[in-house]
Amino acid sequence: MKVKRSERIAAITKILVEHPNVIFNLDYFSELFMAAKSTLSEDILTIKQTLDSFKLGIIETIPGAGGGVRYRACWENGKISRTLRDISQKLRDPGRVIPGGFIYMTDIIFSPSTAFNIGEIFATKFADKKPDYVITVETKGIPLAMMTARAMNVPLVIIRRDSRVTEGSAVSINYVSGSTGRIQTMSLARRAIRGGARVLIIDDFMKAGGTAKGILNLMGEFGADVVGIGVLVATREPLEKLVKDYLPLLILNSVDINTGTVDIVPNQNL
Amino acid sequence: MKVKRSERIAAITKILVEHPNVIFNLDYFSELFMAAKSTLSEDILTIKQTLDSFKLGIIETIPGAGGGVRYRACWENGKISRTLRDISQKLRDPGRVIPGGFIYMTDIIFSPSTAFNIGEIFATKFADKKPDYVITVETKGIPLAMMTARAMNVPLVIIRRDSRVTEGSAVSINYVSGSTGRIQTMSLARRAIRGGARVLIIDDFMKAGGTAKGILNLMGEFGADVVGIGVLVATREPLEKLVKDYLPLLILNSVDINTGTVDIVPNQNL
Structure with missing residues (x-):
């Protein structure tokens, strides 16, 4: 079953926001949605830019082994x-x-x-x-x-x-x-x-x-x-x-x- | 500034998930994104179906005055x-x-x-x-x-x-x-x-x-x-x-x- 972009974005947002400051490896989402990491990186960029522009918090990408992506609460x-x-x-x-x-x-x-x-x-x-x-x-x-x-x-x-x-x-x-x-x-x-x-x-x-x-x-x-x-x-x-x-x-x-x-x-x- | 569908979905998911059991009127999202309620209803349906299919919780639509949409935690x-x-x-x-x-x-x-x-x-x-x-x-x-x-x-x-x-x-x-x-x-x-x-x-x-x-x-x-x-x-x-x-x-x-x-x-x- 193919997962659509908007569906991946809803699910990733939910998982990240619910676990503040927890680093999720892209492999995790890759397996969950059977999607390529490059695709997921684009999804995450969209989420990041959205939270930025609506001032809803920060999405950080941590490079390297043990790296991944995390959500952090940040109030203006x-x-x-x-x-x-x-x-x-x-x-x-x-x-x-x-x-x-x-x-x-x-x-x-x-x-x-x-x-x-x-x-x-x-x-x-x-x-x-x-x-x-x-x-x-x-x-x-x-x-x-x-x-x-x-x-x-x-x-x-x-x-x-x-x-x-x-x-x-x-x-x-x-x-x-x-x-x-x-x-x-x-x-x-x-x-x-x-x-x-x-x-x-x-x-x-x-x-x-x-x-x-x-x-x-x-x-x-x-x-x-x-x-x-x-x-x-x-x-x-x-x-x-x-x-x-x-x-x-x-x-x-x-x-x-x-x-x-x-x-x-x-x-x-x- | 026009807000894209995937951006609305990221923001709405964030807001709903962070406030479990709080009813949000569609007017709220309508003003936030300058989008028609019919458009938002489609977005919310996508979020609902995604959380359903990944068993990530429940999105409920409450009809009538004082109605709206809410997220509820529900674990399988x-x-x-x-x-x-x-x-x-x-x-x-x-x-x-x-x-x-x-x-x-x-x-x-x-x-x-x-x-x-x-x-x-x-x-x-x-x-x-x-x-x-x-x-x-x-x-x-x-x-x-x-x-x-x-x-x-x-x-x-x-x-x-x-x-x-x-x-x-x-x-x-x-x-x-x-x-x-x-x-x-x-x-x-x-x-x-x-x-x-x-x-x-x-x-x-x-x-x-x-x-x-x-x-x-x-x-x-x-x-x-x-x-x-x-x-x-x-x-x-x-x-x-x-x-x-x-x-x-x-x-x-x-x-x-x-x-x-x-x-x-x-x-x-x-």
């Missing part, structure tokens, strides 16, 4: 701004203010489409850091970290607040929560990260940066190198965080519990 | 079997046995590609249950639950082991862990689920079923209806679980700590 700045504006708009709803001055945002960050978008934005912003792992601390940052890991095609690592028996020997550290000043514990299974690895920290929220600082220290114990820190929301105050280089997508300027006013805006320095 | 049984065989093969590695008779599996279930596959398998198996939410208990089940939620395009809900101040008023229940016999707590923010909702429980592991039973009880407090329970691994023993209808993808027959033998197999009754 305009789309990032629009998406972050939409999210901050939702977060400004006065009904989200919780006693204590917190904002209820789990429905937003646990929405698969929003988490997917945030993951692709982080993947775009940290692409050049080439992390080996995306790491987070349980619990609320996990969906965002998972979607970032998926967009970059690297394993997710979850640091626990206590060490669980089902993960074998673990490294634990104590750290001081920057906002509450309380001593807390985080731990990670020994075998979760290999020495010398490059890790990207992703979390939902940063106030003083105590948790991120704790992860930095824990990664030191593993001999791993933190190549980036991305958070969905960082509070403006305190200005001086416990970590230096971090990338917040949104800035929470203030929450007024009495009026329900939430002043949150996209980070203008993305 | 052969691909499900091969994927589960691969995963159980990896889990049989003697190096995974941890003191206490547990198996280290976080690297597998936190791998984005594996979690993606498991999410699509659950989405395939539970498609007819039409859940409004996918729900899990922190922590290890979250990546699988997130990927299932994404494949079905419904919100993820995470039950906490303690109630956090940042989520407002919460409902807590105590339950007895079926395997340890200890009393544990789980809690969920009041606003996380609306009454009358249909929920699908997804978790990584089930032994006696105490956690699933706890979720069932908690959902009762919310007036929500549990329409399915999916777990990646269920132990064969105890045969009588605390919940009746659950779907395990893999069955863990036994773990021999002395020899490092892990007897785990795909569920033959999928």
Whole structure:
């Protein structure tokens, strides 16, 4: 059965897009469609040019043995701004203010489409850091970290607040929560990260940066190198965080519990 | 600028596949490509037939106002079997046995590609249950639950082991862990689920079923209806679980700590 060009293009696009950052050898498609590699190269060029012109992402061709083709998420700045504006708009709803001055945002960050978008934005912003792992601390940052890991095609690592028996020997550290000043514990299974690895920290929220600082220290114990820190929301105050280089997508300027006013805006320095 | 047929097909496939279960109105594509709806209907038919013939998923056309086209993940049984065989093969590695008779599996279930596959398998198996939410208990089940939620395009809900101040008023229940016999707590923010909702429980592991039973009880407090329970691994023993209808993808027959033998197999009754 002969497969038409438009059919090959639909199938190849589906397979590439669904496996971001995975290299597919042309032999794979060649066998699947019983088509010559030169034909497939033309198909892939069409897909590449289409994604380029509609700003839907990047198709890369990797030459040589072990080479092939892969899709990579890459968002243009305009789309990032629009998406972050939409999210901050939702977060400004006065009904989200919780006693204590917190904002209820789990429905937003646990929405698969929003988490997917945030993951692709982080993947775009940290692409050049080439992390080996995306790491987070349980619990609320996990969906965002998972979607970032998926967009970059690297394993997710979850640091626990206590060490669980089902993960074998673990490294634990104590750290001081920057906002509450309380001593807390985080731990990670020994075998979760290999020495010398490059890790990207992703979390939902940063106030003083105590948790991120704790992860930095824990990664030191593993001999791993933190190549980036991305958070969905960082509070403006305190200005001086416990970590230096971090990338917040949104800035929470203030929450007024009495009026329900939430002043949150996209980070203008993305 | 005129957009060619093969280019429209690449772009439409990308957009549909990346947003499973989201209905796109033809007007959207019509504006994007400045093409007639009849032309787009032909393009979509080609995509539909291609995904059909390569068993890559389903394209559905929804008629009427508010109608349009959507992509839905749907795996054939052969691909499900091969994927589960691969995963159980990896889990049989003697190096995974941890003191206490547990198996280290976080690297597998936190791998984005594996979690993606498991999410699509659950989405395939539970498609007819039409859940409004996918729900899990922190922590290890979250990546699988997130990927299932994404494949079905419904919100993820995470039950906490303690109630956090940042989520407002919460409902807590105590339950007895079926395997340890200890009393544990789980809690969920009041606003996380609306009454009358249909929920699908997804978790990584089930032994006696105490956690699933706890979720069932908690959902009762919310007036929500549990329409399915999916777990990646269920132990064969105890045969009588605390919940009746659950779907395990893999069955863990036994773990021999002395020899490092892990007897785990795909569920033959999928």
